[in-house]
Amino acid sequence: MRRRVRAGELVTPYRALYARAGYWGGLNGTERVLHVIRALAVRYPQWTFGGSSAAAVWELEHPWSLHDDGVVYIVGDGGSAMHTHARLRRSFVPTEDMRKVTVRNGVRVASVARTLVDCGLRHRFVDVLPMFDSALRRRLVTVDEVVAICDRTQADCGHVLRLLHYASPLSENGGESLCRATIIEEGFKAPQLQHEFVDPGDARIRHRADFVWHTSDGRIVVLEFDGQGKYVDPTMTQGKSVRSVVSEEREREAVLRRAGVTQIIRTDFKEVAARLPLTAKLVDAGVPLAGGMLLWNEVPSGRWA
Known part of the structure; x- marks a missing residue:
């Protein structure tokens, strides 16, 4: 042997x-x-x-x-x-x-x-x-x-x-858990998970967002974690083409915005593993930090994130 x-x-x-x-x-x-x-x-x-x-x-x-x-x-x-x-x-x-x-x-x-x-x-x-x-x-x-x-x-x-x-x-898979753990370790406020948004034009249309923050100035920031299988795994795409899946994602984002979402950002495993790309996106979006700290790009208003 x-x-x-x-x-x-x-x-x-x-x-x-x-x-x-x-x-x-x-x-x-x-x-x-x-x-x-x-x-x-x-x-x-x-x-x-x-x-x-x-x-x-x-x-x-x-x-x-x-x-x-x-x-x-x-x-x-x-x-x-x-x-x-x-x-x-x-x-x-x-x-x-x-x-x-x-x-x-x-x-x-x-x-x-x-x-x-x-x-x-x-x-x-x-x-x-x-x-x-x-x-x-x-x-x-x-x-x-x-x-x-x-x-x-x-x-x-x-x-x-x-x-x-x-x-x-409420975390649906290991990728989302890893993403959330990284967000917490980088000092950001823990997000709300799987928040459901209802289309104001049709209450039957509802979509859940992976991560949601409500900021002190009234904005709603959504972060979506995109796994690779979302576009290529038949068990997740239900046999749909990549073009069809992308089109549905665009329509979904439109519903979220109609429901009051201010900003939608996306990330994936590569960005989470590297940390800096994810952190930069969160800072640019004005995601609040933990511990009542004010983000550098927020408009001073006397309120804390």
Whole structure:
């Protein structure tokens, strides 16, 4: 097997685990870690997976990059000793948490609440807010359950509580969650999610906007996050052509403006990842900053954003 790895026929993503190089190259980060987890679950059926490994098993929204290091996370209550190595991390959790272990798709996995707390303590805000949003959206966990885990955790859970403060089941996908987390980290006021606008000329026509801000000077700013699949994924376009989808978007924007929207700005994953292009658009649109600060391009009126 080592000879075939050296020849490039196989890859070894984890100790004593092998996969065909061509097949492995076609998988994304989450798919790869799930292959490793399922194989390890067969070899070590007593293991309980936690952290970002459990997030993958629970299918919580998160960036694939969390698995780039190939590390697998397991949890235990300290009752049994085991050696760890470069690609294995073990966390010790209260015995009560181990009693809530669930078997999902043949894999022993920590509860969703325990998974969210562990990820919130270990990873960045922008990487974990999508997990919290998707867990709440799918009703896999409640806020009280996450707080209860924090109460049993010796570590400072301030980061987790901040995630709970901003988490929302209204976020429709991981891309929107990532965008919102970036907006918050850049110091802007958290937007209102999925606000519905009604066409004043026909109450039957209603459209929801991804992100909405109502400014102190009476303006309404809308930000739309455009995923690539919006124009090319048949499941999202319902078989419509790109031209038809673009035409519908223009009509939708016209409805929003008739409903009182002052400015509509758009962004995508590339701009969110780069941050500066998104930030520049928000500043130019006069989106209010958090903490009652006045934006430089707002007309002084004695009112705070």
